[in-house]
Amino acid sequence: MEDIVIIGGGVIGTLIAYACSRYNCNVTLIEKENDVANSTSMANSAIIHAGYDPRDNTLKAAMNLRGALLYPTLCRELKVDYKQVGSLVVAMNDEQCAALAELKARADQRGIVVSLIDGDEARALESHLSKRVVQALFCESTAIVTPWKIAIAAMETAMGNGTRLLLNEEVKAITKLADGYEVESATQKIKTRMVINCAGLYADRISAMVNGQAHFKINPKKGEYFVLSKRCHELVKHVLYPVPTAKGKGVLAVPTVHGNVLLGPNA
Template identity: 45%
Template sequence: MFDVTVIGAGIVGSLIARKLSSYQLSVAVIEKEPDVGNVTTMANSAIVHSGYDPVPGTLKAKLNALGNKMMDQVCDELDVEMKRIGSLTVALYDEQIPVLQELAERSAINGVPVKILNAEETLKLEPNLSKEVKGSLFAPTAGIVNPFTLSVHAIENAVDNGAKLFLDEKVVLINKDNGFYNIICQSGNTYQTKIVINAAGIYSDEIHKMVEPIDYFLTPRKGEYFILDHYCDDLVKHTIFPLPSEKGKGILVTPSIGGTFLVGPSAEAMASKDDVSTDKFTLDEIKRQALQMVPSIPFNQVIRTFAGSRPTPNTHDFIIRYAKCDNHFITLSGIESPGLASSPAIAEYVVNEFVSKVIDLVPNPNFNPRVKRRAHLNEMSVEERNKFIAENPDYGKIICNCEKVSLGEILFEMNTSVPPKTIKGVKKRTRAGFGKCQGGFCQPLVTKIIAEKFNIPLNQVMFQKHDSFVVRYDIKGEKK
């Protein structure tokens, strides 16, 4: 029996669980995937949007502006990389200049600082922009963040503070009996709880329907991307947006926190919630649009393409409320962009405005907001690094050559309260496999480390999803 059960360990569910763990509550998190942050949270632009874009008065506008402000503290406590690099929304035609003015007015209402720059000022900040640029809206508080470690460290912190995480548990049925909810999973396990928080992302509508008919619908809207290697140092220093349209914020060009560059995303309504494939036609169109803004993008430096799917609601705003049938079922739906930027504020909002009204919140005196700090070798001088490696020799053994990830960093993750049990889990936590060879060299080593940690044969190690085994047969000589 739990006081509160969160369904879904994306960034939203993870930060809600962390916030709940700061009170004397028994908290469970149920996640269908073998790892946390495995769905929309790991396939987005990773921008901490400033908040100039959402329509004033909406939940999106309020929680985006607030979430942006909260992000420095959250990232500091959770040892997550974040940089406020600023964004430029560029006008390429004279007739777009009034739109910049409208966006500036919107920003003022949303409480977001921005400045309109003329062509010369814009090109001074970003010399690789098209010489056709007519001006831009500069938003200095926009940032980039590591969405992978943000979600992993948030849930790790919740678990360190007492929350229980249940992976590989797909919720299939929910019923209420004797005043308590029974959450029934595909595995046959049932979790009893007083309060349910539905943070199931693109499947939140399906979870909500398990307790009552719903009056909104979600459309999966896929966004495809290119990732460029980190050898194009001077490409752009800010996040470059076109003007927003009814399809969203448009195709952007941005540095990522790992030093690579992202170009995308598209925005196509899909029939399937799970379709995150990429296709040449869409990628060609992304290329065409991106080159209009930044003509020198070196598309010969592409190391990977990927896609994520937004849960776009017909209400055009985040849906955060009690179920109509019961205030012990709290639903979060339609958390599309800027859901990542808003996530710290969403967590506060859910706990302060909804959970606190139905259960007493007594502070947890042992709550520690910080995760165990990782060794940041790239922030050390050569002397500091040599000293550190002499004391911790595993940090001198490089497993991923492209991203310079050591055995020590991977073993550290293996010994946290939420260790990775998939190859992608190691990749998300350490960047091993993120580079040019995309795991070509380090994947066998990572597979072996996981097999040893969980004491399983190599052919039982998964890449990312259930049954995504990379080793097809028994390995000769492997101990069973």
């Protein structure tokens, strides 16, 4: 019997495997794709957000803040890129400036160092910003990473410590036993004391396998980006956000650690 089965090899599952592999326990990670980080963790904006955006009193706010503080050390340990480029949330009118003031208050309350600067100061930092930008929230600690490299390095380290990785194995059923669970995939039946559900967009389906019905439902959203050539790297130096809305963070301009520029996502 395993101690822990982790379902899903995205950035969350692989980092949990990495953390568990420090302890004396038997861990198996099961992934349905042919490699780790082949889903959402492979293709996103790759930003370590400072943590002022999530709403107050949410788990996301607490985890974002804590995660952002852990990332520099984590990336050093895993020997993967971590580039602190800073960010600007830009406002073009009074209503958006009021939203920036709210973000600033939230950042102050959470101990995140930010400053409100005017349009000219913003253009001094980021010369291609529109003349229409009248104010910006500058945050020095925003960073960019290579998410799939984090997952691969975490998994490789965990495997070096004895964690087992099963690829091309989609979990189809989970049965409750007296002292744990039996996790069933195409070719495997594994008994385990504990299951950790890291199945990303499919986490509700995994939950339903145990509980009959998940207590949450995931409504997935997909985004697309333009990836600009490295010749454009001078155009965008910081992570540039519009003022966030109820629908999300909006379309960003983001430098990548490899020297490209991402424009997106749409939704």
